Amino acid sequence: MGFRSLDDLDLKGKRVLVRVDLNLPVEEGRVTDATRVERILPTIEEILDKGGTPILLAHFGRPKGRDESQSLKIVAPALTRALRREVVFGADCVGPDAEAAIRAARPGDVVLLENTRFHKEEETNDPEFARRLAALGDLYVNDAFSAAHRAHASTEGLARLLPSAAGRAMQAELEALGKALSHPARPVVAVVGGAKVSSKLDLIGNLLDKVDVVVIGGGMANTFLSAQGHEVGKSLQEADMRETARAIMAKAEAAGKTILLPVDVVAATEFKPDADHVVVSAEAVPADRMILDAGPQSVARIAEAFDKAKTIVWNGPLGAFELTPFDAATNAAALKAADLAESGRALAVAGGGDTVAALNASGAGERFTYVSTAGGAFLEWLEGKTLPGVAALEA
Known part of the structure; x- marks a missing residue:
């Protein structure tokens, strides 16, 4: 199975767009199960340890356009608790709000951008939208196997535009499934x-x-x-x-x-x-x-x-x-x-x-x-x- 991992990327000083799964269960405004956050911690921490800035891309729910009830802002506290470090939230995943959040991040911070599905172009894998996402980073890492069956801009389009690799959770999934069925x-x-x-x-x-x-x-x-x-x-x-x-x-x-x-x-x-x-x-x-x-x-x-x-x-x-x-x-x-x-x-x-x-x-x-x-x-x-x-x- 020929895919690159974090071992194949020079992360130092790089803005790393990381597609993650943060579609977490929420009740009364609080995350009730942070298992998916725990799965992505090794990738985020390795990027930080190697001098990169993780910029997280994710979807949440099934919004039809911008819908504040399905904002990723609700999962930011769970992410902050798990990482034990500052999470800078961007009010959009492209454009000025996203750019401002990335500029505001200090070394050691993690950036979380708003729900990619607030833009209909995400699910249609629109090339121009993918280019707008790509402009925010230097590298692309996919750590969301759960979304890998969707040909969306943040899961498929970005990998065609930036040097890319599988994150540690994605790598573990592919290796386990390869051992189970491929060989x-x-x-x-x-x-x-x-x-x-x-x-x-x-x-x-x-x-x-x-x-x-x-x-x-x-x-x-x-x-x-x-x-x-x-x-x-x-x-x-x-x-x-x-x-x-x-x-x-x-x-x-x-x-x-x-x-x-x-x-x-x-x-x-x-x-x-x-x-x-x-x-x-x-x-x-x-x-x-x-x-x-x-x-x-x-x-x-x-x-x-x-x-x-x-x-x-x-x-x-x-x-x-x-x-x-x-x-x-x-x-x-x-x-x-x-x-x-x-x-x-x-x-x-x-x-x-x-x-x-x-x-x-x-x-x-x-x-x-x-x-x-x-x-x-x-x-x-x-x-x-x-x-x-x-x-x-x-x-």
Whole structure:
């Protein structure tokens, strides 16, 4: 994978435009989770240590033009606390306000410019807007893998105009994903969960070409079970995707790949915490019940597959992890993968919004080799799609 890192740039005395992810959760005017800030600290601190001035570019929310309720000013205090140094805020990301903020920065300061999406030209990757951004810096560093699937001015356009490199968070993400799929140690086991087969078609198709075993869980598994002719009661399923599910299973068989579906399930009377439930065979789900989790025999089969694996890639929960006790399969499998990763027996990489929440709830997340917070970009990478922000750095 040919991309430059901070090691390849002379940062001393340079204005460094750094694309970061500061799309943080906010409640009542305060940031409630600063995880994404923690991820970018190594890049910012290294630029400062090497004599550069970090000028941060980011989006926040989905504004349609300038909208003060979606100003990045709200995240500046969280950034100041994490960095323990002055953050100079610019009231715009281009033009006089941006230039004034950069001039006001003293050695050791960090500059945060206003929401790039206040300008519609950001999302259209307008060349002139990209040039206006580029005029503010000498170098460009992309440390926002989570936005790398967007061909925007601050994620793709800038990399074409200035000497560019991946930041440390971006570098870690690309290296982890490269080890997991581009050149993995085998066998490779992929866990694919979630509600709908239709939303994961590209993902499953790409994974079948790259991995040895695909574990299918969550509501998706119900559609596959139904495609095999099993009754799934009141369970969530996509009846119109049964033929697609059968085609996926046929492709796997022809390629000598294994698809692991639940052999037993936890079937409940309703979708709520601690609902009345029973463990039954996946082939004998009562008509008045819904599948909310994989059963213990299914978890044992997943654990057995993990034991043989050298690489584990995880996207999506195995059941309704947000409801107890229907988080049991996800928790048990996640802890097994974490044990293998921690002992060095397997590389375990995970990502996706629900995935991160589920792994953190189980206590396994921090013990995985790498957990991506990138969401859509992580999913598109797994699907085998080209990410514009990454391709620009490679070029």
